[in-house]
Each structure stands twice: as structure tokens, then as C-alpha cells.
Amino acid sequence: MAVVKADNRGLRLASRYAVLILVAIIFIFPLLFMVMSSLKPSSQLLLDTKSLRAFLPVGELSLQNYTDAFVRAPIAVFVLNSVLITGVTVLLCLFVCSLAAFAFVFVDWSGKAVIFSILLATLIIPYETIFIPLLLMVSQLPWVGLEGFELGWLNTYRVQIAPFIADALSIFLFVQFFKDLPKELIEASRVEGASWWTIYRRVVMPLSGPVIATAAILKFLFMYNQYLWPLMVVQEEAIRPVMVGLGYFTDQLNVPWGEVMAYLTVITVPVLAFYLSLQRVFISSVASTGVKG
Amino acid sequence: MADVKLKGIKKSYGPVDVIKGVDIDVNDGEFVVFVGPSGCGKSTLLRMIAGLEDITGGTLEIGTRVVNEVPASERGIAMVFQSYAIFPHMTVRENIAFGLTIAKTPKAEKDEKVMEAARILQMENLLDRRPSQLSGGQRQRVAIGRAITRNPEVFLFDEPLSNLDAALRLDMRMEIGKLHKSLGATMIYVTHDQVEAMTLADKIVVLKDGYVQQMGAPMDLYHRPNNLFVAGFIGAPSMNFLDVDIVSQDGTSAKVNSPVVAEFAAPVWRDGVGQTPKATLGIRPQDLRPVAEGGILEGTVTLAERLGTETIVDIRLSHGHRVLASLGEDRVFEPGEHIRLDFDHEKAHLFAPATDQEKQAAQSAA
Numbered sequence: 162m163a164v165v166k167a168d169n170r171g172l173r174l175a176s177r178y179a180v181l182i183l184v185a186i187i188f189i190f191p192l193l194f195m196v197m198s199s200l201k202p203s204s205q206l207l208l209d210t211k212s213l214r215a216f217l218p219v220g221e222l223s224l225q226n227y228t229d230a231f232v233r234a235p236i237a238v239f240v241l242n243s244v245l246i247t248g249v250t251v252l253l254c255l256f257v258c259s260l261a262a263f264a265f266v267f268v269d270w271s272g273k274a275v276i277f278s279i280l281l282a283t284l285i286i287p288y289e290t291i292f293i294p295l296l297l298m299v300s301q302l303p304w305v306g307l308e309g310f311e312l313g314w315l316n317t318y319r320v321q322i323a324p325f326i327a328d329a330l331s332i333f334l335f336v337q338f339f340k341d342l343p344k345e346l347i348e349a350s351r352v353e354g355a356s357w358w359t360i361y362r363r364v365v366m367p368l369s370g371p372v373i374a375t376a377a378i379l380k381f382l383f384m385y386n387q388y389l390w391p392l393m394v395v396q397e398e399a400i401r402p403v404m405v406g407l408g409y410f411t412d413q414l415n416v417p418w419g420e421v422m423a424y425l426t427v428i429t430v431p432v433l434a435f436y437l438s439l440q441r442v443f444i445s446s447v448a449s450t451g452v453k454g
Numbered sequence: 455m456a457d458v459k460l461k462g463i464k465k466s467y468g469p470v471d472v473i474k475g476v477d478i479d480v481n482d483g484e485f486v487v488f489v490g491p492s493g494c495g496k497s498t499l500l501r502m503i504a505g506l507e508d509i510t511g512g513t514l515e516i517g518t519r520v521v522n523e524v525p526a527s528e529r530g531i532a533m534v535f536q537s538y539a540i541f542p543h544m545t546v547r548e549n550i551a552f553g554l555t556i557a558k559t560p561k562a563e564k565d566e567k568v569m570e571a572a573r574i575l576q577m578e579n580l581l582d583r584r585p586s587q588l589s590g591g592q593r594q595r596v597a598i599g600r601a602i603t604r605n606p607e608v609f610l611f612d613e614p615l616s617n618l619d620a621a622l623r624l625d626m627r628m629e630i631g632k633l634h635k636s637l638g639a640t641m642i643y644v645t646h647d648q649v650e651a652m653t654l655a656d657k658i659v660v661l662k663d664g665y666v667q668q669m670g671a672p673m674d675l676y677h678r679p680n681n682l683f684v685a686g687f688i689g690a691p692s693m694n695f696l697d698v699d700i701v702s703q704d705g706t707s708a709k710v711n712s713p714v715v716a717e718f719a720a721p722v723w724r725d726g727v728g729q730t731p732k733a734t735l736g737i738r739p740q741d742l743r744p745v746a747e748g749g750i751l752e753g754t755v756t757l758a759e760r761l762g763t764e765t766i767v768d769i770r771l772s773h774g775h776r777v778l779a780s781l782g783e784d785r786v787f788e789p790g791e792h793i794r795l796d797f798d799h800e801k802a803h804l805f806a807p808a809t810d811q812e813k814q815a816a817q818s819a820a
């Protein structure tokens with residue numbers, strides 16, 4: 162009897178793993194194709210796409226594409242720019258949006274409900290529709306920097322960061338998560354003498370690992386994939402992000418596919434690194450609740 | 455000095471009045487227990503004292519200060535919640551020290567106070583655990599530990615033991631009693647549990663429908679309940695209620711009878727009794743005793759529950775009435791047995807006539 166049961170469990174486990182492996186393969190194939198193709202000369206690359214060879218390290222393999230790609234475009238600059246812009250935006254976004262959500266959930270103030278519904282309504286407005294007015298706006302914005310007063314934010318890092326710090330989706334994610342935190346934890350902190358800031362920093366945020374990771378990933382992908390906006394507001398090569406950099410390879414008749422794949426492989430590395438680092442956060446933040454049970 | 459004075463306290467949620475004008479004096483060092491049926495506003499009242507709810511009307515004084523507008527953190531209170539509300543991401547030590555940490559207490563002093571609290575609550579060996587590694591009783595100890603480290607003048611407890619099992623509840627109840635004696639702080643305690651109220655309280659406040667029904671020492675409430683609700687609410691099993699007619703009365707007593715109650719003289723002291731020829735008679739199950747002859751009630755045993763120290767006997771009277779009697783263990787009662795009951799007539803309670811609904815509400819709330 163017990164043996165049969167054990168067998169059943171083994172079978173169930175096996176089939177579950179089979180499904181997971183299949184899904185993993187489906188997800189990994191594009192990456193595999195990208196990496197393998199980046200190692201092949203363009204002529205072979207296109208021929209290989211007709212068969213499974215596209216996913217295999219076969220034929221003439223070299224790092225030539227990488228060398229060529231680095232010559233064609235200042236890849237390191239682009240990647241650094243993107244990492245900088247994305248990193249700063251993600252950090253600021255997590256801070257600003259969680260604070261906003263904190264105010265929406267824990268603090269009582271009049272007009273809260275109305276403002277929150279307006280905020281939610283903005284969820285349905287795609288960024289693309291506001292880019293033109295936004296462009297007109299940022300081109301007129303004042304700034305006091307090291308060189309003194311200036312007008313217009315075009316061709317800067319900040320124009321790529323500021324408009325994306327706060328967004329309704331991130332606030333909404335935090336709000337939903339905060340609402341599920343036990344109310345008594347906040348009340349107990351208040352009675353113990355904690356200020357709002359202390360409650361935010363010492364109680365709410367340490368318990369918010371999962372939502373921080375979620376919001377960070379969404380924001381990271383959104384920012385790292387920015388294309389249209391930097392194309393509109395940035396002309397200088399030195400502050401260009403990676404997606405705009407792709408243009409260096411595609412604005413010609415014969416697209417150097419090998420180099421494109423090499424470029425894509427390089428710019429994928431920060432994304433993977435980011436995911437892997439967050440995975441640890443995810444796992445360590447599976448917090449048990451502090452209330453009964 | 456940390457007495458707590460509630461004067462005409464009111465609370466409304468929008469159009470709904472939850473607390474409708476409550477006056478309570480809690481003296482310095484007193485242990486006051488709020489009891490009442492579910493939804494009567496006990497927690498709301500406690501949370502207003504804590505500063506977690508706005509006060510709609512009236513004034514609240516702690517010590518000599520009016521604290522209506524004073525934030526929770528500055529009221530000099532500590533609160534223990536039903537759900538413990540300890541921080542899952544902190545160790546027991548960090549939890550207990552929380553209030554001191556945010557008050558930037560020097561480390562040496564903080565450690566000392568944490569150890570002191572841990573010693574009082576016997577959990578020195580748990581200090582480095584996380585809440586998820588603790589039992590329910592231990593978690594509640596941590597919550598109490600967090601409350602005592604700041605030496606608050608007033609402790610507030612909202613049903614702190616209701617998530618614990620019976621044995622643990624008894625333990626913790628005694629510990630809270632001891633804690634009160636050793637700290638000498640003012641404590642306000644909300645509970646559903648009769649026994650907790652009777653054993654812990656210097657003063658019980660019975661709340662219902664947003665009003666104070668009665669407040670006083672536990673035994674006063676037990677022996678001299680103001681009204682039918684308090685009479686039914688305090689004491690377990692609940693007081694028996696029977697409708698009676700008043701046959702005759704002088705200033706201090708009235709002869710009463712009914713189809714099921716043989717005529718006897720009962721003391722009259724409550725307002726509203728004797729103004730009509732009807733009244734409601736209350737008899738505590740503990741006051742009843744079996745008699746061989748006479749007696750004022752007679753009926754048939756339908757159920758006898760032997761609890762070890764007493765037997766709760768359910769007795770069917772004529773005309774569909776029933777009473778509960780708490781009788782000694784020296785005699786075994788069998789269902790179907792005919793029984794006659796009497797009691798010390800001085801212990802009869804006469805109330806103004808009450809509807810069946812009122813009687814039920816009073817009995818089922820307990």
C-alpha cells in the first residue's frame with residue numbers, strides 16, 4: 162500500500178518536473194538562439210535558422226561579432242548609461258511610491274479616496290500618449306546645476322529619470338500589499354511611540370520584501386527597455402541608453418545579424434544579474450505574520 | 455498619578471453611534487475590566503483611550519491632562535492586542551526593546567530593562583528566537599513584555615487571552631494578575647470572559663448598546679445588579695428569570711407568585727419595581743437547593759451535567775418554563791426525576807417586567 166503511494170507521488174513529482182522543464186525550455190530557447198547566433202558569422206547564422214542548428218553551438222564559432230559590435234558602437238557607455246538610469250529610477254521609485262502608498266493606507270487625511278481613484282484612473286493612460294506634451298514641458302524646465310541656471314532638460318540623465326520615478330502601478334502594488342499587513346502591527350508601533358517615519362522604515366518596509374521585489378522588477382524592465390522617450394529627448398551619444406544604441410546596427414541595408422545578437426547578449430547580462438540578485442530577496446523575505454496563527 | 459477619566463465620551467462612525475455618552479473613572483493603580491456583549495463598543499472605547507480612534511465627543515483625561523488630541527505615542531500608555539501584534543521580522547529581544555529603541559534609550563539601560571521584562575515573564579531563554587518559533591502563549595508574553603519595558607502608567611489589554619487554549623489562559627490570567635500587583639500600574643482590560651472579569655477586576659464596567667449599564671466591584675455586580683441585563687450577564691450559568699405577579703407589597707418587600715412560583719416575599723429595592731402589578735423574578739442557579747417538601751418551584755429534571763464540583767441541573771417547570779440550578783455533588787439527579795427547589799428568599803431579585811427578548815439578550819450575552 163505504502164509502496165503504491167510512494168510510486169504515485171514519484172510519478173506526480175516526475176510529471177510536474179516534466180512540465181516545468183518543458184516551460185523552462187520554451188523560455189530559454191530565444192536566449193539560447195541569441196547567444197549561439199552571436200557566435201556565428203552572419204552567413205551561417207541565417208542558414209542555421211532553418212533547422213535546430215540555430216540553437217546549437219555548431220559550425221564556425223568565434224567572438225568576432227563581439228569585437229565588431231564593440232567597434233561599431235560604444236556599448237560599454239550605453240550599458241553603463243542604462244544601468245545608471247534604470248538603477249536610480251528603480252531606487253527612487255521604490256522609495257517614492259512606497260511612501261505614497263503608506264500615506265494612502267495608514268495615514269488618515271481628507272480627500273484620500275478621491276485622489277487615489279484619480280491615481281488609479283491614470284493607469285489606463287499609456288506613456289506614449291503623453292510623450293509629446295511631456296517633451297514640450299521638459300524642454301522648458303529650469304534647472305540649477307554646477308554651471309549655474311539653465312533652461313530645458315533635454316540631453317540629460319535627469320530627463321530620462323524624473324518622469325518615471327512615480328507611477329500609479331507601483332503605488333497600486335504597494336497599496337495592495339500594505340492593506341494586507343496586519344493593522345495591529347501599525348497600531349502597536351504607534352502606541353509604542355513610533356513616528357510615521359519610524360513605522361515606515363522599521364516595520365512596514367522590512368515586511369515588504371515581496372512587493373519591493375515585484376515593483377523593482379517591473380520598473381527595471383520598463384526602464385531598461387525605454388526606447389521612444391530617450392530617442393526623443395537625447396541626442397548626445399554619451400548619455401544614450403542601450404535600446405537606442407540598437408539603432409547603430411539596424412539603420413543600413415545589410416543588417417549585421419551576428420553583431421546584433423552579440424549586442425543583445427551583452428545588454429542582457431545586467432537584466433539577468435538583476436533577476437538573480439532579487440531572487441535571494443524573494444526567498445529571504447517570505448516572512449511569517451506577526452499576528453496569531 | 456495615572457487615573458483615567460472618561461467624561462461623556464461619544465463615538466460615531468458616520469451616522470452610526472457606537473458609544474453614546476460614557477462616564478468612567480479609573481483610579482490610579484486600579485484594574486478595570488470592560489465587559490459586554492460582542493459589538494457593544496468595548497474595543498472602540500479602549501482604542502479611544504489608546505489614541506487609535508478619534509473621540510467624537512466628551513473629554514478623556516489621563517493623569518491630569520486632557521488627551522483628546524494627544525497622539526497615541528504621547529499618552530503614556532501601552533497596549534496588548536488580541537492578535538499579539540508582535541513584529542515578525544524582529545527577534546523577541548528586538549520586539550521587547552522596540553519602544554526603547556525608538557526612544558533612543560542608551561544600550562545598557564535598554565538591555566537591563568529587556569532582561570527585567572524577560573525575567574518577570576520567564577522568557578530569558580527565548581530572547582533570540584523569532585516570533586514564528588514561539589507558541590501562542592509565548593507570543594502573548596512577548597507582547598506583554600514589549601508593553602512593560604517602557605514603564606507605562608496605563609496598560610490597555612484588548613482580549614489578550616482569547617486566542618489561547620483554556621489551560622494557558624488560566625496561566626496567563628494569573629500572570630497578568632501578578633503583574634498588576636507587582637507593577638501597581640493602572641490597567642484597563644477588555645474581555646468576553648466572565649471568569650477573567652470576576653477574578654482580575656477591582657472594578658467591572660458592563661457596557662451595552664453604547665452605554666455603561668453598571669460599574670462596580672465584581673461582587674457588587676454579582677449581588678446587586680442594577681438591571682436585568684447586568685444580572686443576566688454576570689455570573690455563570692446565567693440568572694434564571696421568571697415572570698411573577700405582585701400580590702401585595704410594603705416599602706421593602708413584595709409578595710409575589712405566578713402559576714409556577716409559589717407565593718413568597720422578595721426584597722424590593724430596584725427602581726421601577728412595584729409600579730405595575732407585574733415583575734420579573736431573578737434567581738441565581740447557585741442559590742437554588744433541592745428540598746423534600748414545599749419549596750417555591752417544582753418540576754422535572756431534563757438534564758444533569760456533572761462538572762465535578764457542582765451539577766448543573768436543567769429543570770422543566772409547568773407552562774413551558776425552565777430553570778437551571780447549580781446543585782452540590784452529594785446527590786445524583788436523573789433525567790425524569792421530580793424535584794422541588796427553594797432558596798434564600800432574601801437573595802431573590804425583582805426587576806421591572808421584562809420581555810422575553812430582553813431576558814434572552816441578557817442571558818445569551820454572558
Ligand SMILES: Nc1ncnc2c1ncn2[C@@H]1O[C@H](COP(=O)(O)OP(=O)(O)OP(=O)(O)O)[C@@H](O)[C@H]1O
Nearest residue numbers: 467470472490491492493494495496497498499646
Ligand atoms: N471602523 C468602523 N466603522 C464603522 N463601524 C465600526 C468600525 N469599527 C467598529 N464599528 C462598529 O462599532 C461597534 C463596536 O465595535 P467594537 O469593536 O468596539 O465592539 P466590541 O465590543 O469590541 O466587540 P467584540 O467583543 O466582538 O470585540 C460594532 O457594532 C462595530 O460594527
Ligand SMILES: [Mg+2]
Nearest residue numbers: 496497498612
Ligand atoms: Mg473587541
